[in-house]
Amino acid sequence: MDSSDNILTSLMVLTYxxxxxxxxxxxxxxxYRIAHQKSWIVDRDSSGGRQPARSFCPSCHHQLSVLDLIPVLSWVCLGGKCRYCKAKISGRYPLIEMVGAIFMVGLFYAGGGAVSLLAFVITLPFALAFILLLLQRSRPPFYVYGLFFSNIFILLYALIWGSKNV
Ligand SMILES: [Zn+2]
Structure with missing residues (x-):
C-alpha cells in the first residue's frame, strides 16, 4: 500500500x-419523537399552527441552528449545555453519535458492498433509536424492532461475507 492509498483510506474512514x-x-x-409521540413531519406551535419538524432544545424548545447540530463537536464546544437556556444536555447524545460512527467504520473495515452499505445506512438510525428507547424505558414500536434486527443481520452479513463484496 503506497501513501496515496493511505490518504484515500483515511479519507474514507473519516467520511464513514x-x-x-x-x-x-x-x-x-x-x-425523542417516538417517545413523545410527536410527528416526524410537522410540529405544532403554541397557536396550534403547523410547521416543518425541526430539532429543538427539549428544555427551552428553542429551535436549534446548524451550528448546534454538528455531531459530538457542538456538544463539546457548548460544554454539554444548551446555547440558549444553558440547560444540561445529556452525554447520551454525543455518545450515541460516536457509537454510530464506530458502527459505520466497522462496516467499512468489514468491506460490505454498496447494497449492504445502503441497507445498513437506512437501518442504523433505527437500530440506535431502538437502544435509546430501551434505555429510556419506552417501548419501541414494532417496525423499530424489525429495523433493529435487520441492521444487526446486515452487519453480521457484511462481517462474514463482506470481503467477497456482496
Ligand atoms: Zn435550551
Missing part, C-alpha cells in the same frame, strides 16, 4: 465516521 455520527444524531431525534 461523519456519516455514522450524523446517523447517530438522527437516531436521537427519532427516539
Amino acid at each position: 465516521c461523519l456519516i455514522g455520527a450524523c446517523l447517530g444524531s438522527f437516531a436521537s431525534a427519532i427516539a
Whole structure:
C-alpha cells in the first residue's frame, strides 16, 4: 500500500465516521419523537399552527441552528449545555453519535458492498433509536424492532461475507 492509498483510506474512514455520527444524531431525534409521540413531519406551535419538524432544545424548545447540530463537536464546544437556556444536555447524545460512527467504520473495515452499505445506512438510525428507547424505558414500536434486527443481520452479513463484496 503506497501513501496515496493511505490518504484515500483515511479519507474514507473519516467520511464513514461523519456519516455514522450524523446517523447517530438522527437516531436521537427519532427516539425523542417516538417517545413523545410527536410527528416526524410537522410540529405544532403554541397557536396550534403547523410547521416543518425541526430539532429543538427539549428544555427551552428553542429551535436549534446548524451550528448546534454538528455531531459530538457542538456538544463539546457548548460544554454539554444548551446555547440558549444553558440547560444540561445529556452525554447520551454525543455518545450515541460516536457509537454510530464506530458502527459505520466497522462496516467499512468489514468491506460490505454498496447494497449492504445502503441497507445498513437506512437501518442504523433505527437500530440506535431502538437502544435509546430501551434505555429510556419506552417501548419501541414494532417496525423499530424489525429495523433493529435487520441492521444487526446486515452487519453480521457484511462481517462474514463482506470481503467477497456482496
Ligand atoms: Zn435550551
